[in-house]
Amino acid sequence: MGWFVRRCHVAAAALCVAAALGCGPTITSTPVRFAGPTGAPGEETRAPLELEGFAACTGDQPDAIALEPDQPLVVIVHGCFSSGSQFERLAEVFEFHGQQALCFNYDYRRTLRAAAVHLQRGLERLRRELPGQRITVLAHSQGGLVSRIALSMGEPPPAEAGDLRLVTVSSPFSGIDAARHCGWAWLHVVSLGFTTAVCQAVTGANWVEIHPRSAYWQEPRPLHPAVSEHLQIVTDEAGTCRRRDEEGACVEDDLVFSTDEQENARMATDERVHVRVLPAGHAAVVGGGGHVPRELVGVLQEHGVLAPTPPEREGELSALLRRLYARF
Numbered sequence: 199m200g201w202f203v204r205r206c207h208v209a210a211a212a213l214c215v216a217a218a219l220g221c222g223p224t225i226t227s228t229p230v231r232f233a234g235p236t237g238a239p240g241e242e243t244r245a246p247l248e249l250e251g252f253a254a255c256t257g258d259q260p261d262a263i264a265l266e267p268d269q270p271l272v273v274i275v276h277g278c279f280s281s282g283s284q285f286e287r288l289a290e291v292f293e294f295h296g297q298q299a300l301c302f303n304y305d306y307r308r309t310l311r312a313a314a315v316h317l318q319r320g321l322e323r324l325r326r327e328l329p330g331q332r333i334t335v336l337a338h339s340q341g342g343l344v345s346r347i348a349l350s351m352g353e354p355p356p357a358e359a360g361d362l363r364l365v366t367v368s369s370p371f372s373g374i375d376a377a378r379h380c381g382w383a384w385l386h387v388v389s390l391g392f393t394t395a396v397c398q399a400v401t402g403a404n405w406v407e408i409h410p411r412s413a414y415w416q417e418p419r420p421l422h423p424a425v426s427e428h429l430q431i432v433t434d435e436a437g438t439c440r441r442r443d444e445e446g447a448c449v450e451d452d453l454v455f456s457t458d459e460q461e462n463a464r465m466a467t468d469e470r471v472h473v474r475v476l477p478a479g480h481a482a483v484v485g486g487g488g489h490v491p492r493e494l495v496g497v498l499q500e501h502g503v504l505a506p507t508p509p510e511r512e513g514e515l516s517a518l519l520r521r522l523y524a525r526f
Contacts, residue, residue, distance in 0.1 A: 226282075227252060227303075228260060230249060230263050232328075252320050253302075254300070255286045263300065271298050271299070271324065272298070272299045274299060274338075275341035276301070276338060276339075277339025277342075278339060280306075285338075287522040291515075296505060304316065308403050308404065310340075310344050310347055314345075317345065321362065334364075334503055336365045338369075339454070339455075340369070341366075341369070346421075349424075362424050362426065363427050363428075364428040366429070367431045367483060368484075369455075370459040370460055371461065373409050377409040378409055378410050380409040416464075418462065418465050427472065428468070431483075431494070432457055432461055432473055433460070433475075433479070435479050435480050436456075440487050488524065495519075
């Protein structure tokens with residue numbers, strides 16, 4: 199199964215196999231409370247929502263999350279071999295700019311559709327509770343696949359119930375080339391099902407959805423009307439480095455998906471889709487490995503996803519980024 203391990207890396211592949219044997223991420227959820235009409239403390243008038251998979255973007259979960267009705271909301275969706283808590287630092291950057299953030303956790307071993315169903319249901323309930331407030335779904339890697347499916351399935355709430363925006367980063371919308379063998383039906387027959395077992399062991403139940411021949415990417419369903427924009431941030435990961443040794447030599451590259459794997463001409467026909475290409479590594483673009491995600495912050499601000507930084511707070515933001523993303 200070296201054709202897939204090349205992309206997942208040895209450690210990640212081990213996690214995949216462990217997942218197939220029953221070991222996997224714990225899906226955390228945190229009750230969500232809403233402030234009253236003025237947002238003043240003590241004016242909570244509605245019972246807290248239990249949204250499966252939605253939680254604070256931190257490893258130490260609070261008893262409940264308080265959402266303000268007059269602040270934009272960002273829902274961060276992690277990728278494979280990750281969790282919402284790994285985006286705690288990015289959530290702090292949003293909070294610095296007066297925007298609140300939740301994280302959506304899902305089991306990356308299961309089908310993309312299963313995760314998408316829970317994400318869609320949670321978003322619908324949030325939109326009903328936050329009428330007129332923009333909700334942005336910001337998703338990385340596999341999380342982008344989950345989010346794209348969630349926002350193109352089922353019937354959305356009425357448009358006046360809110361405004362949805364999708365932002366994906368480094369997501370393989372043309373399918374993962376390293377998993378192309380999983381889409382070859384003839385190979386499964388010739389191997390007497392052995393390749394099916396390998397695909398299942400390496401990537402879990404979503405093996406039927408992530409290869410290039412999957413109907414999700416060959417015939418993608420349109421985004422539903424409630425989505426105002428899909429900002430697709432494509433990362434040109436060629437020549438990038440995730441980790442260097444003490445002498446500065448690269449010991450682990452940061453190439454996971456090519457630009458061809460990330461771009462999908464069938465999706466680009468939707469005028470709501472805007473593609474931006476960044477020369478950045480797969481993990482580094484979101485602040486992995488101690489990298490400061492300045493390019494991502496800049497693009498998010500340019501497109502109005504992240505609020506602009508007041509000139510008098512530029513120095514404070516720089517200090518915050520250094521503190522959050524310093525190498526340990």
